[in-house]
Amino acid sequence: MKFISTRGSAPALSFEGALLAALAGDGGLFMPEVWPQLKPDEIAALAGLDYADAAYRVMRPYLEGDPCLADLEDVLSEAYEGFHHPAVAPLSQIGPNSFVLELFHGPTLAFKDLAMQVVSRFMNRALRRRGQRATVVGATSGDTGAAAIEAFRGLDAIDVFILHPEGRVSDVQRRQMTTATEPNIHNIAVQGTFDDCQAIVKALFGDQELNARLGLTGINSINFARILAQIGYYFTSAVTLGAPYRPVAFTVPTGNFGDIFAGYAARAMGLPVQRLVIATNLNDSLPRAFASGTYEPHGVIATASPSMDIQLASNFERLLFELAGRDASRVRSLMEDLRRQGSFQLSQGEFGQLREIFSAHSAGEDVTEMTIRGVFEETGMVVDPHTAVGIAASQQEAALGTTPMVVLSTAHPAKFPDAVKRAIGIAPAQPERLTLKLGSEERCTVLPADFGTVADFIVARAASPLTGAEA
Numbered sequence: 503m504k505f506i507s508t509r510g511s512a513p514a515l516s517f518e519g520a521l522l523a524a525l526a527g528d529g530g531l532f533m534p535e536v537w538p539q540l541k542p543d544e545i546a547a548l549a550g551l552d553y554a555d556a557a558y559r560v561m562r563p564y565l566e567g568d569p570c571l572a573d574l575e576d577v578l579s580e581a582y583e584g585f586h587h588p589a590v591a592p593l594s595q596i597g598p599n600s601f602v603l604e605l606f607h608g609p610t611l612a613f614k615d616l617a618m619q620v621v622s623r624f625m626n627r628a629l630r631r632r633g634q635r636a637t638v639v640g641a642t643s644g645d646t647g648a649a650a651i652e653a654f655r656g657l658d659a660i661d662v663f664i665l666h667p668e669g670r671v672s673d674v675q676r677r678q679m680t681t682a683t684e685p686n687i688h689n690i691a692v693q694g695t696f697d698d699c700q701a702i703v704k705a706l707f708g709d710q711e712l713n714a715r716l717g718l719t720g721i722n723s724i725n726f727a728r729i730l731a732q733i734g735y736y737f738t739s740a741v742t743l744g745a746p747y748r749p750v751a752f753t754v755p756t757g758n759f760g761d762i763f764a765g766y767a768a769r770a771m772g773l774p775v776q777r778l779v780i781a782t783n784l785n786d787s788l789p790r791a792f793a794s795g796t797y798e799p800h801g802v803i804a805t806a807s808p809s810m811d812i813q814l815a816s817n818f819e820r821l822l823f824e825l826a827g828r829d830a831s832r833v834r835s836l837m838e839d840l841r842r843q844g845s846f847q848l849s850q851g852e853f854g855q856l857r858e859i860f861s862a863h864s865a866g867e868d869v870t871e872m873t874i875r876g877v878f879e880e881t882g883m884v885v886d887p888h889t890a891v892g893i894a895a896s897q898q899e900a901a902l903g904t905t906p907m908v909v910l911s912t913a914h915p916a917k918f919p920d921a922v923k924r925a926i927g928i929a930p931a932q933p934e935r936l937t938l939k940l941g942s943e944e945r946c947t948v949l950p951a952d953f954g955t956v957a958d959f960i961v962a963r964a965a966s967p968l969t970g971a972e973a
């Protein structure tokens with residue numbers, strides 16, 4: 503299997519190449535050159551397997567002929583060993599034909615663990631095989647940084663530098679990051695905003711000399727390996743509810759469009775997904791595009807579901823590539839419109855296809871809070887604000903007859919105790935593993951929001967040099 507760029511002018515790479523490069527050389531995102539197909543009997547045969555075994559069968563066709571295939575079985579079994587639920591991604595029922603898929607049983611209590619634990623292991627093994635080192639640099643508003651640090655701590659071929667805005671992440675989020683004491687983990691608290699952190703990271707990637715010297719790589723959801731590791735739970739949950747004989751619908755709390763794109767991939771592979779519902783908070787550029795066919799991101803609004811406080815959904819470019827019949831020149835022209843005029847307009851055909859598969863609804867802050875309360879009163883279940891946005895969106899979707907609706911629950915309520923307490927009057931129970939971690943000593947360096955200072959800090963501490971930065 504080869505991976506091609508959505509912008510059409512970068513060379514196709516193997517899975518291992520795309521994994522380490524993260525972003526294609528022409529600024530596009532990697533996509534598999536074809537969608538592998540699972541036949542109905544292969545889908546049915548996933549029933550009852552351990553999560554890691556089912557994920558293996560879903561991911562394997564993407565790694566055919568790649569050196570990473572030999573790692574796949576061990577990577578998956580190691581990645582999910584540390585989860586605190588034997589099913590890894592269990593389903594629970596909250597209403598007639600209405601289910602919640604619990605994706606928060608990993609070490610940092612958010613769904614990002616499901617993919618990050620896999621990607622970190624693939625990267626470390628690939629680098630060792632090549633005799634190389636790499637440097638992961640990322641900006642975070644909380645969850646991604648915590649999941650990345652937890653997944654990469656102690657690995658020997660990768661240094662990790664995570665920038666967060668000083669004083670602007672929650673206590674729980676900060677401590678999840680700064681209590682890692684392994685020498686390959688470096689926390690930088692930037693005296694500025696999340697946008698300052700992101701601008702510094704972008705500038706680092708844009709500096710060719712630094713890039714080559716440090717072997718920079720990215721682990722946010724523009725890396726196709728992240729998406730790939732998220733396809734598995736669409737299959738396992740759908741099979742539990744009767745697929746391939748019965749179609750299933752999903753509602754996905756959405757920020758960067760990575761998680762829901764994994765649902766699209768599952769559908770493209772043959773899973774009978776009747777509908778994919780995009781759920782957003784007040785940052786509603788996607789639901790607005792569903793009304794008009796025009797995608798026009800506005801400024802970011804801070805909400806109680808901060809991991810979805812994103813207007814520019816990077817992975818939407820992957821869906822555009824599909825809607826445009828994989829015409830890279832069309833993607834280039836839409837992305838150019840977005841850059842020049844801050845918006846783009848879908849064609850009739852693209853818009854029609856989008857609406858055939860997807861719907862989109864946004865939930866405001868009051869509705870989110872009422873949903874946390876409503877679910878608690880009706881079922882006794884405590885859900886976090888991101889999950890509540892998903893449940894609220896699923897309730898706006900027209901009934902789908904006998905098709906079950908699965909809402910992805912992306913974070914544990916204990917990560918957002920204040921919002922939960924506001925809604926139901928009591929704080930969510932804190933899992934013991936979180937309590938232990940939060941008591942430990944913190945390690946973090948405060949730096950000004952200045953590119954040169956941050957770059958010098960990274961160069962001085964990264965254990966590179968890298969031998970040959972070709973990806």
Ligand SMILES: *Cc1c(COP(=O)(O)O)cnc(C)c1O
Pocket residue numbers: 612613614645646723755756757758759760761762809810888912913
């Ligand atoms: C990252 C995140 C999301 C959004 O996922 P995308 O793949 O960016 O759409 C939703 N909920 C939580 C809790 C997250 O951490």
